Amino acid sequence: MLDSLSGRLSEIMKKIRGWGSLNEINVTDGLREIKLALLEADVNYKVVKAFMEGVTAEAMGEKVLKSIAPAQQFTKIVYDYLVKILGDTPKDLNIHRGGISVLMLVGLQGSGKTTSAVKLARHIQKSYNKKPLLIAADIYRPAAVKQLALLSEKNGFDMFEADDDPVNICAAGVKHAKENSFGAVIVDTAGRLELDEKMMDELVKIKRVINPHEILLVADAATGQAAVSVAQGFDEKIGVTGLMLSRMDSDARGGAALSMSYITGKHIKFIGTGEKVADFxxxxxxxxxxxxxxxGDVVSLVEKVQEDLDLEKAKKLEKKIKKAAFDLNDFLDQIKQMQKMGPLENILEMIPGLPKKANMNIDEGELKRTEAIICSMTNYERGHYKSINGSRRKRIAMGSGTTVFDVNKLINNFQQMKKMIKKMGKVGGMKALSSLMDRM
Ligand SMILES: Nc1nc2c(ncn2[C@@H]2O[C@H](COP(=O)(O)OP(=O)(O)OP(=O)(O)O)[C@@H](O)[C@H]2O)c(=O)[nH]1
Ligand SMILES: [Mg+2]
Structure with a gap:
């Protein structure tokens, strides 16, 4: 999925991260490469244009070029714009918790409607605990009803069929669902080879009769830009409420996925990633x-670090670490920073190359205890841990609601850590911190 684009872009980003500093010349080079990669991935030129304009304006600013970690900032800008053109926040289905929800799938012939209808039924049953009814509204292709019947049966869903025209079938199907306490109705409509008037008229009539909560356009991601114009065509004629991209598994380039949402202004709600019902x-x-x-989700890491970690502070800390002047106050600072960044395991998981087993050893309760202990120390004690004798340890344990054993353990660990830091010499803040947490 999106392999060739991902391959190209991650190479480019890796290269940029390798540059020690950013300047207008190398940023321009980097941006040119990104633009080429997007165009080669068949991303719509309007999307590429908007993307490049946004990223360039931000990346060239003083704030980025002169920052402590320019390459990381640059990565974050590219990432943020990608998220934006992909639709920003994910959108849920318009499903009514109480009553019946009616969903209609439309799209060209062979785009994946029938398969997606069953995938969607499974999703609705699992996520909303609603019993779905599938309506077979494709009476034109000889084996269409049978295909839906087989798929429904195989997955334990009920299907409604009737010997009538599609508009009447849909009306009767929704009535049947209401009378038989189904929670959702999914209409599998007929596809055509291209956008034609007759087909659109029929869809408009069905829409009027069943008044759906969602009209989802199913488009084949592997058809690239063609999928985008199909989506526009359907939206103009009947108004779609969301997009489903099938065959993402066979779309190495990614043009459709990256262009669809921006060009149509509709959200991609689901993607199909294979022929099986679970591939959704x-x-x-x-x-x-x-x-x-x-x-390795480097990008999310960068984002979190950018947002939550005060880079100036981190730089000072790194200096202190190099000089081994790191004291319990710095230790406390680090713990607070890490807590702000969310569950520790999430953060550590995102750091590529960190052994998974080490991550599992991190105990957040322990972190909180450590914080309480250090907070119960006086400022002098925090800067001079050797001054913390037996009676002081007792007082600190009382003050922090812990035991002398806990205080001893913390001070021992801190002592070992200082030794280790001395040995480590030239190691950056984050890395030093994770190895240090490992010892706790
Ligand atoms: N690899 C892959 N194949 C898919 C996916 N979705 C559907 N298919 C396959 O694509 C083919 C067409 O899918 P259908 O669901 O029958 O498409 P349709 O839009 O209902 O087709 P018509 O009813 O003829 O208009 C089938 O062989 C599916 O198995 C997907 O996400 N990945
Ligand atoms: Mg079909």
């Missing part, structure tokens, strides 16, 4: 942007 995912712009930019 909710569409999260941020996750897709992360996948496109590289592995």
């Amino acid at each position: 995912e909710k569409f999260y712009p941020s996750r897709i942007a992360g996948r496109i930019l590289g592995k």
